[in-house]
Amino acid sequence: MSLVYQCKHCGNEVGKLNQQELDEQQLGFDTLSQDEKREMIQYQANGDVHIKTICENCQASLEQHPHYHELDHFLQ
Numbered sequence: 898m899s900l901v902y903q904c905k906h907c908g909n910e911v912g913k914l915n916q917q918e919l920d921e922q923q924l925g926f927d928t929l930s931q932d933e934k935r936e937m938i939q940y941q942a943n944g945d946v947h948i949k950t951i952c953e954n955c956q957a958s959l960e961q962h963p964h965y966h967e968l969d970h971f972l973q
Contacts, residue, residue, distance in 0.1 A: 898944040900924070904952035911952050919946060 898919065902911040921927050926934065939947040951959070959965050 898946065901945060901947045902950050903947055904955055905949035906955040907952060909952055909954075911950055 898916055900914040900916055900919070902913070903909070904911055926938065929937065937949045939949075941947060
């Protein structure tokens with residue numbers, strides 16, 4: 898099983914961890930609400946877990962252009 902962290906804005910892979918077991922507490926998932934989990938975490942048929950995050954480039958763009966927070970996707 899792999900944990901794949903992917904930017905929710907540009908789609909780039911931020912990181913990937915190969916895990917035998919998923920420890921939600923160790924990963925911090927236990928601090929998320931059910932809505933946040935549904936929005937951020939996708940379980941794949943092959944056992945992989947895809948986690949939506951924000952990469953450094955998109956974070957910098959959001960800091961420089963705060964109005965981008967209003968948009969679902971600000972990259973084209």
